[in-house]
Amino acid sequence: MEAIKTEGLTKKYRDVVAVDNLSLSVHRGELFSLLGVNGAGKTTTIKMLSCLTQPTSGDAFLNGKSICRDVAAVKSIIAVSPQETAVAPGLTVRENLELICGVHGFSKEKRNAKISELTELLELNEVIKKKAGKLSGGWQRRLSIAMALISEPEILFLDEPTLGLDVLVRSDLWELIRSLKGKVTIVLTTHYMEEAEELSDRIAIMKNGKLLICDSADKIKEAAGADDFEQAFVRLVKGESK
Numbered sequence: 001m002e003a004i005k006t007e008g009l010t011k012k013y014r015d016v017v018a019v020d021n022l023s024l025s026v027h028r029g030e031l032f033s034l035l036g037v038n039g040a041g042k043t044t045t046i047k048m049l050s051c052l053t054q055p056t057s058g059d060a061f062l063n064g065k066s067i068c069r070d071v072a073a074v075k076s077i078i079a080v081s082p083q084e085t086a087v088a089p090g091l092t093v094r095e096n097l098e099l100i101c102g103v104h105g106f107s108k109e110k111r112n113a114k115i116s117e118l119t120e121l122l123e124l125n126e127v128i129k130k131k132a133g134k135l136s137g138g139w140q141r142r143l144s145i146a147m148a149l150i151s152e153p154e155i156l157f158l159d160e161p162t163l164g165l166d167v168l169v170r171s172d173l174w175e176l177i178r179s180l181k182g183k184v185t186i187v188l189t190t191h192y193m194e195e196a197e198e199l200s201d202r203i204a205i206m207k208n209g210k211l212l213i214c215d216s217a218d219k220i221k222e223a224a225g226a227d228d229f230e231q232a233f234v235r236l237v238k239g240e241s242k
């Protein structure tokens, strides 16, 4: 069974078709990126797949569960690290993690074990007692990913995980995201071509709500007759591929 399978997924806002008859599959354990220029429909796709907004038509199945009919089941197997910062600024890093453990009703033992595990995995030890609002953007993002991992999701959505971060912090986060590969299915949206190319098993490029191509970075370059991935993206989006 695929981790995600969308069938004719469509979202209309009045006269705008934000996502237009999208059909794609994401394999289990895969790191899958959604790319597209502003307004291509990436965020709307993620919002539908994470049950934050309902499709106008079509459906999607996450580990076999329908986003239209099995909302509670879908929500129990996914987590989202959203574009906008999701941490409580007045709480420390540890308190933020404890809060989410509380939401999931963990016992004290499970909470402590989970926090230790994630603190180590995300290397949060040095900031564990700091107020989240005082952390730099990169650390806040790290914490947000840790919070998303608390529920042990089968599918993790990362919406622009390195937006606005400097190149060093970005490369640290890439290392972190790479370390999650295979453990959890990851769907990532980004505007950074090198990020998609560096991290993804496969990449879907969207334009005007439609899927232009979905393949590995190498195959996409080949299809566009381009030497580098950015050139391939530009050609495909402008409709200039050979």
Ligand SMILES: Nc1ncnc2c1ncn2[C@@H]1O[C@H](COP(=O)(O)OP(=O)(O)OP(=O)(O)O)[C@@H](O)[C@H]1O
Pocket: 013, 016, 017, 018, 019, 036, 037, 038, 039, 040, 041, 042, 043, 044, 045
């Ligand atoms: N709540 C909404 N109401 C009306 N139109 C919307 C709404 N959300 C998105 N849209 C429109 O749907 C289209 C797709 O938007 P979406 O945010 O999904 O694109 P995106 O690829 O994520 O863009 P960006 O890279 O800028 O985040 C755009 O034309 C946008 O203006």
